[in-house]
Amino acid sequence: MDLKTTPRKTFIDRKNHFVHPSSQISDPRQLVGREAPLKELRDCFETKGLHAFIWGLRGVGKTSLAHSACEKYDDSVVLAAAIGCEKNSTSNELLKDVFRRVVNGGKVNLSGKTIKAKIAAFGFSVEGSAEGFQNQLSIGSVNHASDFLNTILPADHEENKEWVIIIDEFDQLKNTKTIDFFTSLAKQMSVDNVSIKFIFCGVASNLNELIGSHESVDRYLKAVDLNPLLSGNIIDISKDIAEEFSLTLSSGQLNRIAQIACGYPHFAHVIMNEILNVAFEEKFERTQISATIYKEGVQSAAKGAAxxxxxxxxxxxxxxxxxxxxxxxxxxxxxxxxxxxxxxxxxxxxxxxxxxxxxxxxxxxxxxxxxxxxxxxxxxxxxxxxxxxxxxxxxxxxxxxxxxxxxxxxxxxxxxxxx
Ligand SMILES: Nc1ncnc2c1ncn2[C@@H]1O[C@H](COP(=O)(O)OP(=O)(O)OP(=O)(O)O)[C@@H](O)[C@H]1O
Ligand SMILES: [Mg+2]
Known part of the structure; x- marks a missing residue:
């Protein structure tokens, strides 16, 4: 890409495609250094009755891993819904969020009479969706919830793929009832042989602190422990982004970005975002990022950070x-x-x-x-x-x-x- 002649809109679109300072990655090709956890998720997808729990410190890349894994292994899974938890979320609210996302995503055909009747039995209507969403969902037991999810996401035996529901920000839940409900629901869905997998994501330095230690947790929940990336990975992220714009950074600049980031990819994205902005504004013509552009980029990254x-x-x-x-x-x-x-x-x-x-x-x-x-x-x-x-x-x-x-x-x- 020639920064001097490229129209602004083209530059911004390309930047938004490759640089994600404040949003997760869904494209597995952009996910750097996560080969091992991706394989763990693949194994989980291929094992009947097993759900996943991605845990690690804030900002290590949990959400990105969950979404990218669904993309990468799209021959065995389909993402049905991704929802986030809030402090006081109840299980009914979260199940309602899942329902809303499934309907809005149009992933399953809910127009048949039989399915409509089945959903209505749970107190929902898919007729004129907004109205249906306002109904109170009242699901009292995990058995009931397992049936409900199986109704809105019936197994597709032709495609032979499992549905995935991402339950993100699980650490936000302060309501232990909701936490217990979802861990028990995951177990019940395994027992009921439902074709749906949960991927839970949560900030934790110890998974048991988050979900408590249930005896059988290991049998139906695969813990995927994410660590900060290695310096080499941060260097690769910055280098890969630069290359998409036909630019290169010196090894000193790359090492310095890695030194700042300490394994947290947000910093590689936020610094590269600003370096690209400065280079574009200056209509930079060379390929090697100059010391001035680098410096200006890192300076404004401080303002662009979370x-x-x-x-x-x-x-x-x-x-x-x-x-x-x-x-x-x-x-x-x-x-x-x-x-x-x-x-x-x-x-x-x-x-x-x-x-x-x-x-x-x-x-x-x-x-x-x-x-x-x-x-x-x-x-x-x-x-x-x-x-x-x-x-x-x-x-x-x-x-x-x-x-x-x-x-x-x-x-x-x-x-x-x-x-
Ligand atoms: N493997 C990776 N390669 C490149 N960039 C990544 C990678 N993982 C995450 N990122 C980037 O790092 C940032 C944080 O990622 P993400 O939101 O997935 O982390 P998280 O662990 O879910 O954060 P939080 O704890 O705040 O929920 C995002 O900008 C994302 O684009
Ligand atoms: Mg996240």
Missing amino acids: TRLRKAYEDATRRGTDKYIEVLWATADGQLMTKQFKTIKEDYDRIILEQNNREGISKEQNLRNHLNELCKGDDSVLIREKTGWYSFREPMLRSYVRMMAHNNGIDLGDESFKR
Whole structure:
């Protein structure tokens, strides 16, 4: 693509196709570094009565994996509906959401008299859909729910494919009744031999914390544990996007993006999105991204990053003093996710020195107080793991902090990247 002559609309369409800073990926060709979990899902799709639970930290790529797997293995499954959970969602509300999505997606033919009558028996009408959706769905038991899903998504024996329902953001549910309902429903559907698979997705550092430990969970629920991507994967994402626009990045630029991202693909997308915008605006004619374009791109990526990250950073650093900035940078420095006070102090002193115009916190206790201050509250930025050890509550925020430091001339990386 020649950025100088390409019309804006063509450029934007192409960018939206390949760059996804704030939306999931559905095209398995764009899903980098997930071969192993994709195979786990394929095995799950091919095993009768088995559902999947994709779990991992916020932003590792759970939703993208679920959607891409359905696309990739479309010879064995069809995505019927993808729904998200909210804090107070009840099982009836979620089943209603599934129904609405199935009807709107037009995946199954619900126009036959028999099927209409069957659906009506559950208190729903598919006649003039809006009206039908307003009816209260009242499904009291998992057996009833299993029958309901089997009615709206009957097995297609000709195609011999299983339906998939993605139940996303499962971690949002605070109502344990709903959590139990869905885990029991998954089991019941396996027992009833229903041709529908659930893929649950949820933020967790331990799956049992999320769904409780049911004895038979392993038999009908396959846990797919997602870790952050490797640096090489982040490099591939950035490189692949650049190539789609006939551009290349230097190995230094690519490594730096990987160093900022720390395995979270959002950052590769958000930085590449901004680099492409700058290159397009400047009608860039060469193939090798210049240092200026790269720098401008990363600078504006800070504004394009997820709002919750920007807000958390601003809240943490604007507390009537600017002293918290380097405290956060020092905690995000290096390879370790959890850092001991002693190391934070060393990195802090170095960062202050590197800037030469900043006055740091010199007293140890004072620095400790600043760190402890950032650990206060349920949604604090940092958490104290044990005395004197600190880590970020949200690993993606750690990456954002690294990006902010980079934009201020301080590169936080592992040993090989120290300047
Ligand atoms: N394997 C991958 N290769 C390239 N980009 C990816 C990959 N996985 C995810 N992404 C990108 O990373 C971002 C986060 O992905 P996604 O929304 O799937 O994560 P998530 O784990 O579901 O997040 P959350 O915890 O917020 O629900 C998106 O911008 C998506 O496009
Ligand atoms: Mg998600």
